[in-house]
Amino acid sequence: MTTGGRRKIIAMLSVALAATAWWQYGPRSPAEWTTSDLVVLQSLSLNNLPALPADPSNAVADEPRAAEFGHKLFFDTRLSANGAVSCATCHQPTRHFSDSFQKGRGIGLSGRNTRSIVGSAYSPWQYWDGRRDTQWAQALSPLEDPAEHGGNRMQFARFISIEPVYRAEYETLFGQLPDFSDRRRFPEAAAPLQDPTMSAAWHSMSAEDQHSVNTVFANIGKAIAAYERLLLPGTSRFDQYVQAVADDKQEQADELLTDDEIIGLQLFIGKARCTECHNGPLFTNNEFHNTGVLSFPNEVPDRGRTDGLKKVLADPFNCAGIFSDDPSRRCDELVYVRTGIELLGAMRTPSLRNLGGTAPYSHKGQHATLAEVIDLYNRAPLAMIGHNEAEDKLYLSRRERKQLEAFLNTLAAPLATAEKWLELP
Amino acid sequence: MHAGESSSLRGAVWVLHMRSGRAVTLLAGLWLAVAAYAQDSGEKESWLTRSGYYKVSYTSELTPVTINKIHHWIFHIENAAGEPVNNATVSITGGMPEHNHGLPTSPRMTDALDDGNYMLEGVRFHMRGFWELTVTVEAGGRRDTVVIPLTI
Numbered sequence: 336m337t338t339g340g341r342r343k344i345i346a347m348l349s350v351a352l353a354a355t356a357w358w359q360y361g362p363r364s365p366a367e368w369t370t371s372d373l374v375v376l377q378s379l380s381l382n383n384l385p386a387l388p389a390d391p392s393n394a395v396a397d398e399p400r401a402a403e404f405g406h407k408l409f410f411d412t413r414l415s416a417n418g419a420v421s422c423a424t425c426h427q428p429t430r431h432f433s434d435s436f437q438k439g440r441g442i443g444l445s446g447r448n449t450r451s452i453v454g455s456a457y458s459p460w461q462y463w464d465g466r467r468d469t470q471w472a473q474a475l476s477p478l479e480d481p482a483e484h485g486g487n488r489m490q491f492a493r494f495i496s497i498e499p500v501y502r503a504e505y506e507t508l509f510g511q512l513p514d515f516s517d518r519r520r521f522p523e524a525a526a527p528l529q530d531p532t533m534s535a536a537w538h539s540m541s542a543e544d545q546h547s548v549n550t551v552f553a554n555i556g557k558a559i560a561a562y563e564r565l566l567l568p569g570t571s572r573f574d575q576y577v578q579a580v581a582d583d584k585q586e587q588a589d590e591l592l593t594d595d596e597i598i599g600l601q602l603f604i605g606k607a608r609c610t611e612c613h614n615g616p617l618f619t620n621n622e623f624h625n626t627g628v629l630s631f632p633n634e635v636p637d638r639g640r641t642d643g644l645k646k647v648l649a650d651p652f653n654c655a656g657i658f659s660d661d662p663s664r665r666c667d668e669l670v671y672v673r674t675g676i677e678l679l680g681a682m683r684t685p686s687l688r689n690l691g692g693t694a695p696y697s698h699k700g701q702h703a704t705l706a707e708v709i710d711l712y713n714r715a716p717l718a719m720i721g722h723n724e725a726e727d728k729l730y731l732s733r734r735e736r737k738q739l740e741a742f743l744n745t746l747a748a749p750l751a752t753a754e755k756w757l758e759l760p
Numbered sequence: 761m762h763a764g765e766s767s768s769l770r771g772a773v774w775v776l777h778m779r780s781g782r783a784v785t786l787l788a789g790l791w792l793a794v795a796a797y798a799q800d801s802g803e804k805e806s807w808l809t810r811s812g813y814y815k816v817s818y819t820s821e822l823t824p825v826t827i828n829k830i831h832h833w834i835f836h837i838e839n840a841a842g843e844p845v846n847n848a849t850v851s852i853t854g855g856m857p858e859h860n861h862g863l864p865t866s867p868r869m870t871d872a873l874d875d876g877n878y879m880l881e882g883v884r885f886h887m888r889g890f891w892e893l894t895v896t897v898e899a900g901g902r903r904d905t906v907v908i909p910l911t912i
Contacts, residue, residue: 612886672865
């Protein structure tokens with residue numbers, strides 16, 4: 336081969352190598368924000384979080400004494416079958432009110448990953464599948480789940496009525512408690528659950544007595560919800576950055592986020608298409624999407640919203656039920672709820688604020704790291720059940736995936752909630 | 761100009777509230793503000809149904825239309841001669857053609873108001889972007905539909 340020929344080949348190889356490197360690693364310094372980018376950034380900023388929406392179904396939602404009462408209930412392990420499980424067992428204040436397990440661990444192993452409850456007052460739906468529609472109805476469900484608190488409503492109603500401090504706090508908020516001492520009318524343990532003994536005991540009770548137990552049970556949930564409404568995300572580096580950019584304080588903005596984090600943000604609102612679902616100041620639309628997450632090993636795929644919808648419509652403690660305090664019982668979300676095949680395998684979009692410390696991710700903790708989650712969207716696999724809405728591959732390079740992850744970590748921040756609410760009462 | 765574009769214009773005007781010192785942003789914002797004002801003060805956009813039986817327009821409870829908030833729309837229906845159509849049934853479906861999914865709720869007509877106006881409740885959008893809403897009007901045995909574009 337001639338020297339010229341060799342040079343040509345070397346030059347061609349160099350160009351190919353440079354092109355590959357560029358494709359693999361992507362840009363190292365961020366582009367300028369466009370006007371429409373700035374609108375999107377503002378829409379994600381905590382500065383634009385609307386005021387806490389009212390919960391007309393819960394008359395004590397904004398009652399400080401209810402929050403105090405709920406705070407105690409939230410941390411009280413006596414609200415369980417074995418005296419060892421409280422709400423805070425899985426919703427740990429130090430872990431953004433989530434835990435570090437694939438699936439929640441109460442008395443047994445819960446069915447799904449523990450979602451953070453921070454900011455859940457803003458969501459029309461609770462849980463991954465939206466099987467509850469208010470914070471207070473959500474708070475009731477684990478109390479009777481055999482794998483979580485494992486108790487029964489009769490036990491909880493009686494506990495409140497005989498515990499002197501709780502009895503006083505309850506009666507200040509909700510009026511006089513019934514007398515549950517007659518064991519012929521009010522058995523030791525009773526609830527309309529799958530457990531045959533518990534169920535038989537419940538059905539031996541008069542409708543009136545069942546109603547009085549249900550009322551106390553619902554009120555326990557309402558007090559816990561009054562507390563949970565106070566759990567709100569705090570200003571993160573990302574929010575400070577958006578403010579600095581809006582104020583045209585370039586130097587300050589440059590100190591707040593690194594170039595990689597800014598490029599990650601640009602990918603987040605652009606090429607990676609994250610804001611299609613992770614939108615608004617809480618980085619979630621609280622809607623249900625099938626994103627092709629693999630089923631948990633050795634389990635059939637989770638039907639998600641398809642089952643959650645049936646459950647919320649059948650829940651006696653839903654917004655339209657007789658235990659709701661809203662006289663109009665408008666319940667628009669429940670009344671105009673969506674049905675259909677799109678809901679199969681769909682799970683509710685989680686918030687992305689404070690992801691650190693809440694790993695593993697996805698509805699059954701299938702992903703150990705953020706990198707794994709990003710990789711899922713990059714690959715866009717076929718769904719095991721239903722249809723993957725995020726079916727287009729993202730073609731993010733390794734560098735871009737790292738930049739996206741770097742951005743996600745800028746959303747970490749201490750809660751905006753006063754310290755006393757994060758500790759044992 | 762479509763009503764959808766108008767709402768995105770109004771969204772862009774929001775840029776002004778960000779107190780950006782950038783002259784370009786300010787100028788663009790001002791221009792958009794003027795454009796949006798002109799749009800607002802003008803006549804409401806309407807769409808003719810496929811077979812030309814009805815003229816459909818709407819007013820949203822939310823101006824501009826934003827995401828993640830359930831709200832109602834009032835549809836106004838006229839016949840080809842421009843007279844209000846009463847005793848009609850109005851229904852709506854929709855979705856994002858680029859994302860191959862529908863609306864996150866099932867909005868329904870809940871009231872027939874005066875002068876060809878109809879209340880549809882339970883409207884919510886959960887993504888920014890391009891939406892298409894298929895409105896079906898049925899009155900006096902005549903059924904007709906129109907696809908209304910909306911960019912949020």
